[in-house]
Amino acid sequence: GAVVSQHPSWVICKSGTSVKIECRSLDFQATTMFWYRQFPKQSLMLMATSNEGSKATYEQGVEKDKFLINHASLTLSTLTVTSAHPEDSSFYICSATPSRTENQPQHFGDGTRLSIL
Amino acid sequence: AQSVAQPEDQVNVAEGNPLTVKCTYSVSGNPYLFWYVQYPNRGLQFLLKYITGDNLVKGSYGFEAEFNKSQTSFHLKKPSALVSDSALYFCAVRDNSGYSTLTFGKGTMLLVSP
Numbered sequence: 001g002a003v004v005s006q007h008p009s010w011v012i013c014k015s016g017t018s019v020k021i022e023c024r025s026l027d028f029q030a031t032t033m034f035w036y037r038q039f040p041k042q043s044l045m046l047m048a049t050s051n052e053g054s055k056a057t058y059e060q061g062v063e064k065d066k067f068l069i070n071h072a073s074l075t076l077s078t079l080t081v082t083s084a085h086p087e088d089s090s091f092y093i094c095s096a097t098p099s100r101t102e103n104q105p106q107h108f109g110d111g112t113r114l115s116i117l
Numbered sequence: 118a119q120s121v122a123q124p125e126d127q128v129n130v131a132e133g134n135p136l137t138v139k140c141t142y143s144v145s146g147n148p149y150l151f152w153y154v155q156y157p158n159r160g161l162q163f164l165l166k167y168i169t170g171d172n173l174v175k176g177s178y179g180f181e182a183e184f185n186k187s188q189t190s191f192h193l194k195k196p197s198a199l200v201s202d203s204a205l206y207f208c209a210v211r212d213n214s215g216y217s218t219l220t221f222g223k224g225t226m227l228l229v230s231p
Contacts, residue, residue, distance in 0.1 A: 006160070034218070043207065043223045044161075093160050103168045105151055106219060108160035 003027055004096050006109025014117055015086060021079045021112045023094030029074035030096035034106065035067075038091040050077040074099065084116045119144040121210050123222035130198045131230050138193040138225045140208030150191040151209040151219070152182055161207060167191060168213075178202070198229045 003026040011019055023033055031052050036044040048069055049057040056069035066088075068080040077096075081088050091113055095106040120143045130136045142148055149168055153161035165176025172184045182193045191208060208222040 004160075041224075043221045046218055049218065091158075095161075103149055103166075103213070105163045105166050107163065108153075110160045111158065113158060 002098065002104075002107045004094065004107045004109040006094055006112055008112060009110060010113045010115075012115045012117065013084065016083055017116075019081045019084055019114060021081075021092055021094070021114075023077045023079070023096070023109055025075045025096045025098075025107075028096075028098040030077075031074065031099040033071060033077040033094055033096040035069065035077075035079050036093045036095070038093060038111075040091075044093060047079075081114065084114070086116045089114055089116045119210055119212060119220045121208050121220055121222035123206075123208055123225045125225050126223075127226045127228060129228050129230065132200050133197050136195050136198045136202070136227065136229070138206050138208075138227060140191045140193065140222060141189050142191060142208070142210040143189065144210050144212045146212045146214060148191075149211050149213055150182075150184060152176065152180070152191075152193050153207045153209065153221075155205040155207065155224075164193070164206075198227075200229045200231055203227055203229045 005024045007022045033050040035047045037047050038044050046059050047062045050069045050071040052071045058064045071077040091111050093111040095108045097106050122141045151166045152164040155161050164180050165174050167174050167184045175181045180195050205224045205226050207224050209219045211219050
């Protein structure tokens with residue numbers, strides 16, 4: 001149980017393109033989902049907390065107009081990288097915790113490798 | 118503010134030998150502690166957690182971790198390493214005040230040689 005699906009797993013696109021990444025909780029409802037960014041051989045950096053039905057909470061230094069987050073349902077959050085540039089190339093990972101569970105672990109998607117040419 | 122330290126960038130161990138991956142933490146209040154493993158180009162897989170109760174926590178794939186409050190540590194251990202255990206391991210902490218966010222350590226690469 002507690003499966004998180006992330007799509008696509010790999011994206012290569014031209015500079016200036018906008019890219020949408022989907023994160024779905026397949027067998028549980030998630031009021032809150034999290035978006036992380038990971039650089040090679042580094043830890044996960046929390047970008048934002050996605051809240052169902054309300055605005056996302058962004059971490060300091062993360063541009064909210066650059067990284068658009070939508071959490072329209074209890075099982076889906078999307079991250080859109082707008083007008084992507086080579087410096088946006090990275091590994092993006094989402095996670096989710098079942099709603100109304102305080103001490104359960106976060107369950108992670110398999111990540112999306114984004115390469116901007 | 119909460120933080121996690123994983124002092125070793127890499128741990129090398131021979132197959133069949135015991136392994137330890139170190140983690141220390143800092144958090145206000147009582148900690149919720151987690152270990153995750155990451156294989157190349159994959160997300161994180163949950164291994165085990167400490168919330169309360171016994172200090173020795175057993176998890177997936179034969180891994181265990183010992184919570185030590187006085188030393189603020191949560192080291193990951195396995196009695197007998199497998200080559201397939203080679204991966205990147207992350208320790209994470211959050212406090213017990215509702216839905217606070219996880220803070221991850223920088224990760225430790227475990228390499229198990231045949």
